[in-house]
Amino acid sequence: MIRMTAADLDAFLHREFPQIDRQGYRVELVRDRFARVRMAFHADHLRPGGTVSGPSLMSLADTAMYVVVLAMVGEVPLAVTTNLNINFMRRPQPVDVIADARLLKLGKRLAVGDVAMYSDGDPEMVAHATLTYSIPERR
Amino acid sequence: MIRMTAADLDAFLHREFPQIDRQGYRVELVRDRFARVRMAFHADHLRPGGTVSGPSLMSLADTAMYVVVLAMVGEVPLAVTTNLNINFMRRPQPVDVIADARLLKLGKRLAVGDVAMYSDGDPEMVAHATLTYSIPERR
Amino acid sequence: MIRMTAADLDAFLHREFPQIDRQGYRVELVRDRFARVRMAFHADHLRPGGTVSGPSLMSLADTAMYVVVLAMVGEVPLAVTTNLNINFMRRPQPVDVIADARLLKLGKRLAVGDVAMYSDGDPEMVAHATLTYSIPERR
Amino acid sequence: MIRMTAADLDAFLHREFPQIDRQGYRVELVRDRFARVRMAFHADHLRPGGTVSGPSLMSLADTAMYVVVLAMVGEVPLAVTTNLNINFMRRPQPVDVIADARLLKLGKRLAVGDVAMYSDGDPEMVAHATLTYSIPERR
Numbered sequence: 001m002i003r004m005t006a007a008d009l010d011a012f013l014h015r016e017f018p019q020i021d022r023q024g025y026r027v028e029l030v031r032d033r034f035a036r037v038r039m040a041f042h043a044d045h046l047r048p049g050g051t052v053s054g055p056s057l058m059s060l061a062d063t064a065m066y067v068v069v070l071a072m073v074g075e076v077p078l079a080v081t082t083n084l085n086i087n088f089m090r091r092p093q094p095v096d097v098i099a100d101a102r103l104l105k106l107g108k109r110l111a112v113g114d115v116a117m118y119s120d121g122d123p124e125m126v127a128h129a130t131l132t133y134s135i136p137e138r139r
Numbered sequence: 140m141i142r143m144t145a146a147d148l149d150a151f152l153h154r155e156f157p158q159i160d161r162q163g164y165r166v167e168l169v170r171d172r173f174a175r176v177r178m179a180f181h182a183d184h185l186r187p188g189g190t191v192s193g194p195s196l197m198s199l200a201d202t203a204m205y206v207v208v209l210a211m212v213g214e215v216p217l218a219v220t221t222n223l224n225i226n227f228m229r230r231p232q233p234v235d236v237i238a239d240a241r242l243l244k245l246g247k248r249l250a251v252g253d254v255a256m257y258s259d260g261d262p263e264m265v266a267h268a269t270l271t272y273s274i275p276e277r278r
Numbered sequence: 279m280i281r282m283t284a285a286d287l288d289a290f291l292h293r294e295f296p297q298i299d300r301q302g303y304r305v306e307l308v309r310d311r312f313a314r315v316r317m318a319f320h321a322d323h324l325r326p327g328g329t330v331s332g333p334s335l336m337s338l339a340d341t342a343m344y345v346v347v348l349a350m351v352g353e354v355p356l357a358v359t360t361n362l363n364i365n366f367m368r369r370p371q372p373v374d375v376i377a378d379a380r381l382l383k384l385g386k387r388l389a390v391g392d393v394a395m396y397s398d399g400d401p402e403m404v405a406h407a408t409l410t411y412s413i414p415e416r417r
Numbered sequence: 418m419i420r421m422t423a424a425d426l427d428a429f430l431h432r433e434f435p436q437i438d439r440q441g442y443r444v445e446l447v448r449d450r451f452a453r454v455r456m457a458f459h460a461d462h463l464r465p466g467g468t469v470s471g472p473s474l475m476s477l478a479d480t481a482m483y484v485v486v487l488a489m490v491g492e493v494p495l496a497v498t499t500n501l502n503i504n505f506m507r508r509p510q511p512v513d514v515i516a517d518a519r520l521l522k523l524g525k526r527l528a529v530g531d532v533a534m535y536s537d538g539d540p541e542m543v544a545h546a547t548l549t550y551s552i553p554e555r556r
Contacts, residue, residue, distance in 0.1 A: 054479055054497075054498050054501075055472065055475060055476035055479055058472060058475045058476075058479075058501070059472035059475075062471055062472060062475075080471075080505065081471050081505055082388065082410070082504065082505055082506075083361050083410060083502070083503070083504050083505070084471075084475070084501075084502070084503050085224040085269065085363060085500070085501070085502040085503075086500070086501050086502075087243070087244075087251050087269060087271065087499065087500050088497065088498055088499055088500070088501075089243060089244040089246075089251050089499075090244065104226070104228060104264055104267055105226075105228040105229065105264070107228075109387060109412070110360065110412070112226050112228055112267070114253070114267065125243055125244070128243055128251070128253065128269065130224065130226060130267065130269060132226065132360070132361060132410070134387070134388070193340055193358075193359050193362075194333065194336060194337035194340060197333060197336045197337075197340075197362070198333035198336075201332055201333060201336075219332075219366065220332050220366055221365065221366055221367075221527065221549070222363070222364070222365050222366070222500050222549060223332075223336070223362075223363070223364050224361070224362070224363040224364075224502060225361070225362050225363075226360065226361050227358065227359055227360055227361070227362075228360075248526060248551070249499065249551070271499070271500060271549070273526070273527070363502040363547065365521070365522075365529045365547060365549065367521060367522040367524075367529055368522065382504070382506060382542055382545055383504075383506040383507065383542070385506075390504045390506055390545070392531070392545065403521055403522070406521055406529070406531065406547065408502065408504060408545065408547060410504065
């Protein structure tokens with residue numbers, strides 16, 4: 001079922017998207033239609049007030065969804081996000097953020113999933129996103 | 140925690156929104172920050188091709204979210220949906236639809252939740268919605 | 279450019295979706311990548327408090343987007359909504375609702391558009407929706 | 418009507434959000450319920466393939482909406498995004514991106530707007546976002 005392990009995905013991301021090294025992302029866990037990505041806390045993600053910024057959470061959601069798609073489909077560097085919807089619910093704490101991505105549909109053309117984000121160690125969601133990915137035709 | 144039972148909510152909906160009787164909704168289950176609503180299958184929900192229509196699923200998501208808000212907050216007839224985002228993922232079967240609504244945040248002014256919808260008896264989601272409700276100031 | 283006129287579209291909708299007659303929809307205007315649909319006010323759309331219901335506005339947005347896709351693509355009865363996002367901004371008045379649908383992208387596989395909705399005679403938007411349609415492969 | 422000019426807003430953003438200097442944002446134009454923000458093209462926004470990344474567009478949409486809210490409300494550093502929905506429609510070109518933000522509703526508690534984004538010099542939208550901002554109570 002799973003075509004790439006967490007270690008494969010980590011290596012792929014850091015090779016293909018070197019700017020991700022600066023974001024401090026790490027793929028922690030991959031299971032059937034599920035992936036967990038950790039974003040290490042660091043000063044670049046901060047907003048005034050000491051909280052993790054909204055754009056940092058949006059980037060993280062986008063990456064976590066990409067990871068779960070790749071895990072199930074294999075290396076498809078051209079898959080693109082077509083829609084992202086995010087609700088910001090609580091002020092994140094100044095700690096790592098954990099993103100749990102779940103694939104809700106994996107069709108031939110579109111993948112749909114959602115991503116629940118948490119401040120590390122706190123069970124209340126800080127943000128929730130749903131995303132659609134367009135999958136290129138396979139030859 | 141729960142301020143209205145499934146039976147209370149069923150009675151409230153049918154009294155306040157008599158048009159819901161025509162939709163065939165029934166509140167089946169209420170737990171902490173969770174509610175399940177069933178939409179009985181009938182011909183008014185149909186699209187050509189024999190499937191349940193998108194607008195029927197949107198109405199159901201809206202009602203299920205309202206139910207879980209009421210369950211936690213009590214009778215607040217003036218709460219209003221401010222945002223709804225829905226992804227349609229699979230063609231529903233011509234059977235009842237089950238909507239599982241989960242409250243992700245219950246703030247003083249806004250409630251955020253998501254609703255997973257299934258054709259009765261089939262574990263794959265047919266649609267997934269996230270909603271925001273504005274809660275009127277409490278006196 | 280335009281493959282179906284407002285009159286063609288009106289006839290098509292009422293033939294293919296007879297339940298729409300009960301909703302009181304009328305295609306008023308079609309231009310390049312634009313369509314206007316009017317929803318006649320009637321009691322079925324009401325919520326307590328005398329306002330047009332959220333689900334009525336969602337159905338209207340869905341239909342208006344379908345109309346503008348059909349206008350540009352021709353009769354494609356199998357096109358399906360894959361995503362709808364709607365913000366409810368003002369309480370609609372107990373009058374007709376006007377929906378102005380604009381096609382933002384018409385690709386081979388996906389069409390994206392937005393729909394601005396107004397109470398007839400009032401320039402302030404009551405609701406705004408964005409939608410994605412999946413277009414079946416053309417043989 | 419307008420409480421802050423483009424120059425005021427530019428100075429405010431660069432003082433309060435110094436990381437924005439690295440993003441290359443500039444407030445170009447402010448009118449009643451409208452603001453235009455330019456994102457200068459530079460290598461940090463790139464994805465493999467030479468296109469501007471999705472997260473860069475999401476950050477830009479978020480900033481442009483914040484700018485139009487500030488323009489109408491005045492300095493409210495605590496206003497927060499509660500919902501963002503974005504459709505990515507065309508691959509951006511490797512040039513500046515122009516974001517046109519329009520305020521659709523400015524209520525006491527919530528502001529709703531949309532943002533149209535273009536590659537500089539090209540009339541076709543590359544992305545379209547709708548956002549909701551929560552406005553803190555004014556004392």
